[in-house]
Amino acid sequence: MKIECVIDGKMLSLNLNSNKPLSLVLQEDLDNSTVNAHCRGRLCGLCAVLMDNEAVLSCMVPAFELNEKEIRTFETFQKERSMRDIERAYDEVGVKPCETCYQSRSIIIESLSNKLLERPNTPSEQIISELSVIDCSCMDTEDMLKIVKRVTDLKRRRNVRRS
Amino acid sequence: MADRKGFTKYNIQYGLILRSPIGHSKLLGFNLPNLDKSFFILKGEDLEGNNSISFIDGDIPIFASGEIAYKGQPLLALFGTDFESVEIALSKITPITEPIDEESGPTEFIEPYEYSFGKEQIPSDEELSKMRKTESEFTFNATLFSNPYRYATYAWLDGKGITIESPSQWEEPIRKNVSYHTGISENLIEIINQKHFSKRDEYLITPVIFSVIAAIAAKKTGLPTRMRSVARAARPQFKIKKTTYFDEEGNMAFEDADMSVDQGAYPIAPHELQRQAMAGLLPLYRVGRFRGRVSILKSFNAPASFSGGLGYPEASAASSVHISKLPMKNTLTPIQYFDSFDSGSTKFNDILPSIDISEYQDSIEKISELSSYNRKWMTNSLMKSEFGLMGNIRGIGFAMAVGIAGFSTTFAKHSPFEAQITYTQKHNISLNTSGSSSRDIEYWKSIIENEIVEKKGSEGAFIFIERSSDTIDSGPDTLNRFTSCLTPQLKEAAMKIDSIKDKEKPPISIRFKVENPNSPCEFEPSGFGAEIIELSISEYSYKPVVRNIWATLNLDNVINTKDVKERIKRHILLTLEECGAVLSNTCKINLSIVDHNKNDGILSSIVAIAKSMTMGAFLNALKQATGKESPELPTGAVNIESLLSGRSNEN
Ligand code: FES
Numbered sequence: 054m055k056i057e058c059v060i061d062g063k064m065l066s067l068n069l070n071s072n073k074p075l076s077l078v079l080q081e082d083l084d085n086s087t088v089n090a091h092c093r094g095r096l097c098g099l100c101a102v103l104m105d106n107e108a109v110l111s112c113m114v115p116a117f118e119l120n121e122k123e124i125r126t127f128e129t130f131q132k133e134r135s136m137r138d139i140e141r142a143y144d145e146v147g148v149k150p151c152e153t154c155y156q157s158r159s160i161i162i163e164s165l166s167n168k169l170l171e172r173p174n175t176p177s178e179q180i181i182s183e184l185s186v187i188d189c190s191c192m193d194t195e196d197m198l199k200i201v202k203r204v205t206d207l208k209r210r211r212n213v214r215r216s
Numbered sequence: 217m218a219d220r221k222g223f224t225k226y227n228i229q230y231g232l233i234l235r236s237p238i239g240h241s242k243l244l245g246f247n248l249p250n251l252d253k254s255f256f257i258l259k260g261e262d263l264e265g266n267n268s269i270s271f272i273d274g275d276i277p278i279f280a281s282g283e284i285a286y287k288g289q290p291l292l293a294l295f296g297t298d299f300e301s302v303e304i305a306l307s308k309i310t311p312i313t314e315p316i317d318e319e320s321g322p323t324e325f326i327e328p329y330e331y332s333f334g335k336e337q338i339p340s341d342e343e344l345s346k347m348r349k350t351e352s353e354f355t356f357n358a359t360l361f362s363n364p365y366r367y368a369t370y371a372w373l374d375g376k377g378i379t380i381e382s383p384s385q386w387e388e389p390i391r392k393n394v395s396y397h398t399g400i401s402e403n404l405i406e407i408i409n410q411k412h413f414s415k416r417d418e419y420l421i422t423p424v425i426f427s428v429i430a431a432i433a434a435k436k437t438g439l440p441t442r443m444r445s446v447a448r449a450a451r452p453q454f455k456i457k458k459t460t461y462f463d464e465e466g467n468m469a470f471e472d473a474d475m476s477v478d479q480g481a482y483p484i485a486p487h488e489l490q491r492q493a494m495a496g497l498l499p500l501y502r503v504g505r506f507r508g509r510v511s512i513l514k515s516f517n518a519p520a521s522f523s524g525g526l527g528y529p530e531a532s533a534a535s536s537v538h539i540s541k542l543p544m545k546n547t548l549t550p551i552q553y554f555d556s557f558d559s560g561s562t563k564f565n566d567i568l569p570s571i572d573i574s575e576y577q578d579s580i581e582k583i584s585e586l587s588s589y590n591r592k593w594m595t596n597s598l599m600k601s602e603f604g605l606m607g608n609i610r611g612i613g614f615a616m617a618v619g620i621a622g623f624s625t626t627f628a629k630h631s632p633f634e635a636q637i638t639y640t641q642k643h644n645i646s647l648n649t650s651g652s653s654s655r656d657i658e659y660w661k662s663i664i665e666n667e668i669v670e671k672k673g674s675e676g677a678f679i680f681i682e683r684s685s686d687t688i689d690s691g692p693d694t695l696n697r698f699t700s701c702l703t704p705q706l707k708e709a710a711m712k713i714d715s716i717k718d719k720e721k722p723p724i725s726i727r728f729k730v731e732n733p734n735s736p737c738e739f740e741p742s743g744f745g746a747e748i749i750e751l752s753i754s755e756y757s758y759k760p761v762v763r764n765i766w767a768t769l770n771l772d773n774v775i776n777t778k779d780v781k782e783r784i785k786r787h788i789l790l791t792l793e794e795c796g797a798v799l800s801n802t803c804k805i806n807l808s809i810v811d812h813n814k815n816d817g818i819l820s821s822i823v824a825i826a827k828s829m830t831m832g833a834f835l836n837a838l839k840q841a842t843g844k845e846s847p848e849l850p851t852g853a854v855n856i857e858s859l860l861s862g863r864s865n866e867n
Contacts, residue, residue: 080366081299091446092364099364148782152413153365181801190793191786195804 058119061085061129069116076100076111078119079126087127087156098187101157101164102126108164110186127156135163135208142203151191158187162197166204170212173205229256231295231433231443232302233426234309236280239287240516242314243280246292249308256295258433269393269424276482276519278425284313285481286518288360288448293429295437299444322478322515329490333565334505339461339470347461347469352541354534354835355848358453358478358517359794361416362446368410369423371430372440377404378431382423383412383447386692387650389424394431403686415790417522418449420692421484450518451794452489453478454527456534460503460542468542473497473508475534477527480517489526491624495567495739496531496828500539500618501554502562522692528620529791529827536615536832537839549593550836551584551614567738571618576770579810580616580746583766586806587748589614596840609753611841615832619743619771621821623691625735633691633730635702637664639713641722649690651702660706667710668717691730704732745769745825747788749833751797753841760838760851762797765805769825774811780822781807787826795834796850 054071057064060083069078079085079102088111090099100111103125111126130136139159143149150158165183169175177198184197236243251257260267260281268275280289291311296302332338339347370381371394378400384390387407395402412419426443434441456475463469475493479486490510497508510527543553561572584590592612599610623631635649645664651657690702705728713724732740747767751760765788774780785805792799831849838847 089365089367091366095364097364147778148785151415151786152411153363153415178801190789190799193785193789193799193803193805194801196785 054117056116056119058121059123061124061126067116071115071117073116074112075102075109075114075116075119075124078116079111085126085128087131090157096186096188098161099154099157099189101160101187103130103160103164106164106167108161127160130160130163131156135204138166138204138207139163139200141207142200145203146196146199148192148196148200151189154187154189154191158184158189158192161187162201162204165201166208169201169205170208226297227439229295229433229437229439229441230297230299230302231293231430231441232299232306233293233429233443233445234291234306234311236284236287236289236291236311238284238313241284241316243282243284243291244312244314247310247312249305251305254297255302255305256433256437257292258295258429258436259292263397263432266397269389269428270396271389271421271424272485273487274482274484276421276425276484278428283316284311286516288518289481290425293433293443295433295441322513325479325483325512325514326486326490328509328511329487329494330507330509331494331567332505332507333563334470334503336469336504338505338507344461344470347463349459349461350538350541351457351459352534352538352845353458354454354456354530354537356451356454356530356831357848357850358451358480358520359850360448360450360518361418362448363415363418364446366444366446367412367423369426369430369443369445370441371427371434373434373438374406375404376400377406378434379406379408380427380431381408381410382427383410383419384423384427385412385414385417385420387687388689390427393424393428397428398431398435400431400435414447416449416451416794418447420449420521421519422447422449448518449521450480452480452520452527453517454530454534456497456531458497458534458538460499460538463504467504468499468501469504471499471503471506473506473531473535475509475527475531476511476513478513478515478517478520480515480519482519483512483514484519484521485526485627486512488624488627491567491626491738492620493527493531495620495624496528496533497535498562498565498568499535500562500571500573500616528824529617529831532617532824532828533615533831533835536617536829537835539616540614540836540839541845549590551580551589551593554580565737568618568620568741569737571741573616573744576616576744576746579744579768579770579808582808583746583748583768583806584614587612587750587764587766589748592750593840609755609841610751611837611839612748612750613833613836613838613840614746614748615829615836616744616746617825617828617832618741619745619821619825619828620739621742621824622739623730624738625732626738628729628731631691631730632689633702634688634727635690635706636688636725636727637706637709637713638725639668639717639722643717643722645713648686648688649702650687651690660703663703663707664710667707668714688727702728702730704734705729742821743769743771743825745829747829747833749830749837751834751837751841754798760797760834760841761800762792762803762834763800764803765833766807767805767826767829768808768810769822770810770812771822771825772812774809777809777811781809783822784809784826787823788830791827791830792834794850795831797834 056067056069076088079088088100101108102111105123139162260279267281268277280291294302294306367383372379391402391405394405430441430443454477459472460468461470493510494508540550561570564570596610638646709726709728750764751762754761
């Protein structure tokens with residue numbers, strides 16, 4: 054199946070098996086070194102990427118859903134300004150994810166902070182439940198929440214300054 | 217990413233491993249499908265007499281040959297032009313096996329290690345039978361952990377040499393084993409270490425096997441090779457029993473500890489494990505006499521890795537569980553009991569020097585108050601005796617642990633691990649070491665800057681030598697080896713260079729060993745920690761849900777408090793995950809650190825302390841919540857349900 058999409062800023066036209074998960078497309082066809090997880094459905098949560106700005110688990114996205122979508126993996130996201138906000142929040146809260154979940158967790162934090170920016174009244178429970186999609190216990194919930202809120206705050210302030 | 221010479225999408229051979237779907241059995245051969253010429257198979261028989269890697273003091277087979285030792289053992293490697301076709305072809309290959317009738321239980325692998333110290337004689341069996349005693353048991357079952365990350369191992373020929381790219385906690389065994397299997401001299405082997413994070417020492421042994429397989433394939437075919445795998449690590453099974461005997465006045469007259477460790481099919485560093493475990497079994501209070509015994513078993517389970525602590529955390533956690541059983545009456549909580557007698561300093565012995573826990577009493581008091589430990593402990597105990605089966609399913613547990621860092625003196629004495637510091641002609645300082653953790657290197661830099669650069673009055677005079685085939689092997693990146701065992705010798709060498717650098721002509725090099733000749737015991741205590749965990753058993757899932765954690769650590773030479781706090785938190789959480797606990801959404805770690813600046817420069821082993829105290833506190837809390845004396849770890853819903861249904865009111 055022919056699929057046209059944008060991955061990490063590159064317009065691509067790919068010939069893929071329509072059911073091939075995005076995580077394997079990234080690993081095997083595009084040699085992306087930032088998506089390495091392959092838990093065969095155990096929901097490790099370590100394969101998150103941004104699809105049209107929203108975090109998705111790439112192993113759950115079949116190739117046929119990629120048509121006309123924009124995907125950003127950690128490969129490009131790590132160079133973006135938003136990642137610097139996230140790093141700043143890690144630093145201020147005094148914890149950062151371990152190397153195993155660093156990339157995926159940062160992408161999910163990005164997506165959640167965008168959501169929180171749009172809908173500031175999103176209940177904490179909802180944020181927590183989305184954060185707990187990552188099966189890695191290197192951080193406690195309170196710290197994770199603080200980080201998401203801090204990132205949202207940094208974004209909000211910048212938006213205010215811009216306007 | 218490294219520059220992978222000669223790699224194009226069309227000339228790489230992709231390799232995958234076939235692992236055994238069954239456990240111990242005879243391997244008679246394989247049912248192979250018709251494979252075209254683009255495939256290439258590597259099996260045990262193809263390696264003729266060479267089918268193993270050597271690692272520390274043992275050999276591990278690369279592929280099963282003739283016999284399968286454990287479920288999951290590599291059977292063969294298949295290479296082809298892309299992963300998809302290799303995966304499909306591999307699914308059509310099946311091993312031909314036959315069951316083995318003989319007894320397959322664990323067997324003793326080496327002589328048990330026995331150690332005893334104290335003023336009193338070991339009481340006779342008859343005397344012991346008359347004494348009041350407190351017994352406790354602890355089991356940590358063997359578990360297999362596989363990191364969901366798929367990592368790649370690359371091998372490509374480069375002129376007469378070969379380059380290997382892989383994540384690794386220890387490059388030297390890769391170099392040695394690749395050289396042995398390919399005949400390429402060690403100095404022509406370049407190793408590119410990929411960025412990795414090892415949760416359970418999973419990048420210690422597996423990458424060596426994969427590097428060797430990839431190198432053999434690259435050598436045989438002349439093609440660049442890429443292999444893919446998930447990193448797996450098995451932890452040993454630990455069974456520990458401690459018994460304390462009291463004399464007529466109620467003093468602790470004798471303590472007996474017995475520990476057996478099943479290291480699976482191919483035990484690694486069993487003697488060192490015995491020493492590390494023995495250190496954890498030592499009582500943190502005074503007893504008339506102590507006797508410990510550590511046995512190492514070999515079985516048909518997956519070979520165990522170091523799992524972050526070679527038995528010390530488990531033994532130390534078992535000691536904490538035992539301490540909490542010592543108060544015989546319910547009128548005193550374990551902390552109050554510990555407070556109530558003058559435990560005094562422990563006796564200096566061959567394993568550990570004297571330790572005085574009373575020095576840390578204030579820290580213990582502080583977390584006890586913060587957590588309302590005594591009140592909650594009493595309430596839980598009372599509730600438990602008043603209400604029936606599911607009446608009270610809350611527990612609060614306390615544990616303390618002394619840190620030990622690095623290898624034992626005996627192990628270090630017989631290890632070739634070294635590093636070298638050089639004062640160069642340009643008055644810079646270079647280091648030659650295989651240590652790869654940037655945190656450790658930064659720490660060493662700060663020591664060198666303190667001892668030499670600052671005195672010299674010029675900043676930035678430091679160079680860290682790039683990795684090459686001449687890099688000196690400083691040992692595996694585990695057990696705090698780098699910052700504990702080598703640091704005192706580095707400090708001494710730096711001081712020596714500082715004193716002679718103006719008198720002698722540079723370059724001046726000093727090579728130093730991992731062995732610390734000034735260490736009087738097997739281990740140096742490095743830091744202390746105490747922790748309280750509060751949990752409840754979920755009435756729906758029967759899982760232990762951790763509600764709150766209070767921890768306090770007294771550490772030596774803290775460089776960066778923020779970083780240390782983050783690592784402690786992380787290891788507490790990872791240990792809880794390993795134990796089978798889940799965290800409540802509101803769970804918070806209340807953490808405090810006290811820093812002692814010691815002259816020796818040894819950093820406390822955060823992993824050893826955090827793992828030991830967390831495991832101990834979790835077990836004690838679980839005991840109180842389930843009402844059972846010896847819950848097993850890792851715990852699960854089934855395990856807890858059975859504990860609750862057979863629940864007693866014993867405490
Ligand atoms: S790979 Fe584990 S959830 Fe996607």
